[in-house]
Amino acid sequence: MGPAAGSPALAPGVEALGTESAFSVLARARELERTGRDIVHLEIGEPDFPTPAHVSEAAFAAVRAGETHYCPSAGLPELREAAAVELSATRGIDVPAGRVLVGNGAKPLLFFTILATCGSGDEVVYPDPGFPIYESAIRWAGATPVPLPLHEAADFSFDPGELRERLSPRTSLVILNSPQNPTGGVAGAADLEAAAALIADTGAWILSDEVYSRMVYDAPHASIASVPGLLDRTVLLDGFSKTYAMTGWRCGYACVPEALVEPLNRFIVNSTSCVPPFVQHAGIAALRGPQDEVAAMLAEFRLRRDQVVAGLNALPGVSCRTPQGAFYAFPNVAGVPLGADELAARLLDEAGVAVLAGSAFGRAGTDHLRLSYAASREQLAEAVDRMGAFLAGL
Ligand SMILES: Cc1ncc(COP(=O)(O)O)c(C=O)c1O
Numbered sequence: 001m002g003p004a005a006g007s008p009a010l011a012p013g014v015e016a017l018g019t020e021s022a023f024s025v026l027a028r029a030r031e032l033e034r035t036g037r038d039i040v041h042l043e044i045g046e047p048d049f050p051t052p053a054h055v056s057e058a059a060f061a062a063v064r065a066g067e068t069h070y071c072p073s074a075g076l077p078e079l080r081e082a083a084a085v086e087l088s089a090t091r092g093i094d095v096p097a098g099r100v101l102v103g104n105g106a107k108p109l110l111f112f113t114i115l116a117t118c119g120s121g122d123e124v125v126y127p128d129p130g131f132p133i134y135e136s137a138i139r140w141a142g143a144t145p146v147p148l149p150l151h152e153a154a155d156f157s158f159d160p161g162e163l164r165e166r167l168s169p170r171t172s173l174v175i176l177n178s179p180q181n182p183t184g185g186v187a188g189a190a191d192l193e194a195a196a197a198l199i200a201d202t203g204a205w206i207l208s209d210e211v212y213s214r215m216v217y218d219a220p221h222a223s224i225a226s227v228p229g230l231l232d233r234t235v236l237l238d239g240f241s242k243t244y245a246m247t248g249w250r251c252g253y254a255c256v257p258e259a260l261v262e263p264l265n266r267f268i269v270n271s272t273s274c275v276p277p278f279v280q281h282a283g284i285a286a287l288r289g290p291q292d293e294v295a296a297m298l299a300e301f302r303l304r305r306d307q308v309v310a311g312l313n314a315l316p317g318v319s320c321r322t323p324q325g326a327f328y329a330f331p332n333v334a335g336v337p338l339g340a341d342e343l344a345a346r347l348l349d350e351a352g353v354a355v356l357a358g359s360a361f362g363r364a365g366t367d368h369l370r371l372s373y374a375a376s377r378e379q380l381a382e383a384v385d386r387m388g389a390f391l392a393g394l
Contacts, residue, residue, distance in 0.1 A: 013140060013142075016136075016139040016140050016142075017136055017139070017140050018132055018133075018135060018136030018139070019132070019136070020132050020133065020360075021132070021356050021357070021360035022043050022044050022045060022356060023044075025043040025344075025348065025354055025355075025356055026041070026043055026044050026354070028348065028354075029041060029043065029348060029354040032348070032349070032352075037352055038352055039348070039352045039353070039354055040352060040353050040354065040375065040379050040382055040383040040386065041354050041375060041379075042353065042354060042355050042371040042372050042373070042375055042379075042380075042383055043354040043355060043356055043372065044372060044374075045181060045242075045327070045328065045372050045374070046241070046242075046245075046247040046372075046374060047242065047245035047247070047297060047327070047374050048245075048374050048375055048376065049245045049293070049297050049300075050245060051244060051245050051246050051249070051282075052244060052245070052286070052289070052290075052293045054285055054289050054290070055244060055246070055282045055285045055286045055289065056282065057285075058281045058282050058284065058285030058289075059249075059278045059279060059281055059282040059285075061281070062277065062278035062281035062282075063278045067277040067278045067281060068276070068277070068278060069277070070273060070274055071274050071275075071277040071280070072274065073265055073268045073269045073273060073274045074100075074101050074102065074261075074265050074268070075100065075101060075102025075253070075274075075275065075280060076102070076277060076280045076281075076284075077097070078280075078284055079102055079253070079280045079281075079283050079284050079287075080097040080098075080100040080101075080102065080253075081097045081100075082283070082284050082287040082288055083095075083097075083100045083102070083238075083253040083255075083283075083287065084096060084097040084099075084100050084255070085287075086238075086287050087100070087236060087238065087255050090213065090221070091223045091225050091226045091236065092226050093225060093226055093231055095231070095236075095255045098261070099255050099256055099257075099258060099261055100253055100254070100255050100256075101253065101254055101256055101261065101264055101265060101268070102251065102252070102253050102275050102280060102283070103251075103252050103253065103254070103268065103272075103275065104250040104251065104252075104272045104275050105239060105241060105250045105251065105252045106209070106211045106237050106238065106239035106241065106252030106253075106254070107133060107252070108252075108267075108268075108271070108272065109235070109237055109252055109253075109254045109264070110133065110134075110137070110207060110209060110235075110237055111133065111137050112264050112267035112268070112271075113173075113205075113207050113235045113237075113254075113256075113260070113264065114134070114137040114138060114140075114141055114143075114173065114207070115137070115140075115141055115267065116260060116263045116264055116267060117172055117173045117205045117260075118138060118141040118142075118143035118172045118173050119141055119142055119143060119172075120142040120143065121143075121170060122141075122143040122144070122170055122171070122172035122173070123143065123144045123145075123146045123168060123170045123171045123172065124138045124143050124144070124145055124146060124171070124172060124173045124174075124175065125146045125147075125148050125163065125166045125167065125171060125173075125174045125175065125204075126138065126145060126146070126147060126148065126174075126175040127147070127148055127150055127158065127175065127176070127177055127180065127362075128147030128148060128149050128150065128361075128362035128363060128364040128365070129150060129182055129183060129330075129358060129361035129362040129364050129365030129368070130147075130150075130175075130177060130180075130181070130182075130361055130362055131177060131181045131182075131209070131361070132360060132361060132362075134175050134177075135147075135362065143172065143173075144170075146166050146171070147362055147363065147364070148162060148163055148166055149162065149364045150180070150183060150185060150364060152183075152321060152330075152332060155185050155186075155321055155322075155324065156180060156183035156184070156185025156321070156323075156330070157185055157186075157187060157188065157191055158187070158191065158195075160191055160194035160195055160198065163194075163195055163198055164198050167198060167199070167202050167204070169202075169203070171202055171203075171204045172203075172204060172205065173204055173205045173206070173207060174195075174199055174204050174205075174206050174207070175206075175207045175209065176192075176195070176206065176207070176208050176209065176224055177208075177209040177210075178192075178208075178210065178212075178221075178222070178223075178325070179212035179213070179215055179216060179221075179323075179324070179325025179326040180212075180325070180326060181212070181326060181328060181361075182328050182330055182356070182358065182361045182365065182368075182370040183321075183323065183328065183330040184305075184323020184324065184325055184326045184327075184328045184329060184330060185323065185324065185325070186216060186219065186221075186222075186324040186325040187222060187224075188219065188222060189222040192222055192223070192224045192226075192227065193227055195224060196224050196227040196230050199230075199233075200229065200230070200233075204233070205233050205234070205235065205257070205260075206224060206230065206233055206234040206235070207234075207235045207237065208223060208224050208225055208234055208235065208236050208237065209237050210223060210236065210237060210238050211237065211238055211239045211241065211242050211243075211252070212242055212325055212326040212327075213238055213243075214242075214243040214294055214298070215242065215243070215298060215301065215325050215326050215327065216324065216325045217298075217301075217302050217305065217323075217324055217325060218324055219324065221325075223236065225255070231255065231257070232257055232258070233257055234255075234257065235254050235255075235256045235257070235260065236254060236255045236256075237252065237253075237254045238252065238253060238254070239251065239252030239253060240252065240282075240283055240286055242326075242327075243286075243294055244286045244293075244294065245297065246282070246286070249279050249282060249283075250275070250279065251275055251279050251280065251282070251283050253283075301327050301373065301374070303377065304327075304373040304374075304375075304377055304380055305322070305323060305327070305329070305373055306322075307377055307380055307381070308329050308371065308373045308380050308383075308384065309321075309322050309323075309329055311380070311381070311384035312329060312331045312371075312384065312387075314384075314388075315384070315387060315388055315391055316335070316336075316391055316392075317333060317334075317335030317336035317337070317391065318331050318332070318333055318335065318336065318391075319331065319332050319335070320332070327372055327373050327374045328370055328371065328372055328373070329370075329371045329373060330358065330365075330368050330369070330370055330371075331368060331369055331371070332367055332368055333367060333368065333369055334367040336391060336394070337394055338394065340357050340358055340359060340366065340367050340368055340369060341357040341359055343357070343369065344356060344357040344369055345357075346390070347369075347386075347387060347390060350390060351386040351387060351389070351390040352386060353383045353386050353387055353390075355369045355370065355371050356369065356370040357369065357370075358370055371383075
């Protein structure tokens with residue numbers, strides 16, 4: 001039965017839009033805090049460090065200088081230039097500034113990329129488990145999601161043979177993400193080269209989500225965009241949120257294929273118009289200024305990673321691989337006598353530890369939890385203690 005005459009209705013496609021459970025769990029945790037409960041927050045994926053002071057100062061100076069109006073939708077030329085220099089140096093390629101677009105975070109750029117390259121009848125290969133917005137946007141675009149499993153036994157890497165099986169003449173886009181949310185896995189250069197050879201034989205675009213590129217603990221960061229010739233079909237996505245503890249500033253950037261510069265810019269014009277220019281000045285300062293705080297954050301994340309992984313592995317029924325990048329641990333909880341969804345819910349309600357159920361990241365995430373270790377070592381120790389007491393009481 002349709003809506004009653006005169007009552008407003010939602011567009012049918014709205015049903016297809018998913019969400020990010022990190023935001024709903026955060027809301028529930030805040031509700032509990034308002035009732036006086038003490039919650040350890042390991043649900044939200046953002047560095048707990050302040051934005052470096054020189055970055056904030058650059059924005060304040062820009063506001064004082066009157067940089068508070070509309071500006072070019074593709075981004076300030078100086079930021080596009082700085083981002084091109086950064087991407088060229090870190091990926092070993094030649095990125096022209098004219099192919100860099102600046103967005104209100106990496107998220108709109110990935111959403112627009114999916115909307116600009118995928119439609120009804122198309123297939124999109126994407127990591128499972130993976131950042132939930134991929135599947136949500138693929139479905140919104142009317143395309144068919146084709147999950148590519150990541151394998152825990154291989155530290156959450158993908159198998160190039162399984163990628164080959166998933167590519168078809170209808171594949172319009174392949175999404176890769178390394179370092180990875182939610183597993184902390186990283187893709188090795190050899191797997192990326194194998195993937196590049198396979199995708200080069202198809203008509204598919206590539207979206208390489210590298211927003212955690214500076215957060216690698218062992219091997220240097222590898223990018224599919226570094227493989228000769230691949231930049232012409234790859235949206236190489238990076239941003240400020242994670243690297244510079246700037247999640248609330250909403251600024252990201254991408255080097256995009258020549259043929260996508262104008263269409264993606266039109267999405268920006270049609271939606272957000274531009275990133276506030278004073279925010280872009282903060283971005284310029286971040287890229288061009290001292291990088292010592294980035295290095296200090298990474299050193300601290302490494303200590304926390306080692307602490308939380310050791311703590312999790314000491315819990316009954318829990319096993320956790322050592323993540324090689326980002327700031328997430330993705331423990332397997334199949335040995336706990338509760339499903340992971342119920343476990344996550346009860347850890348929040350009964351033990352005061354906010355974590356995410358792995359199923360929110362795709363089918364392959366079942367039996368896992370995601371913990372963000374962007375929290376102090378004291379909070380991490382407290383969380384593991386509380387989890388231990390809860391599991392002992394089952
Ligand atoms: C894999 C991945 N891509 C993109 C984003 C979005 O980042 P931004 O804050 O730049 O929009 C996130 C944020 O959690 C993420 O985990």
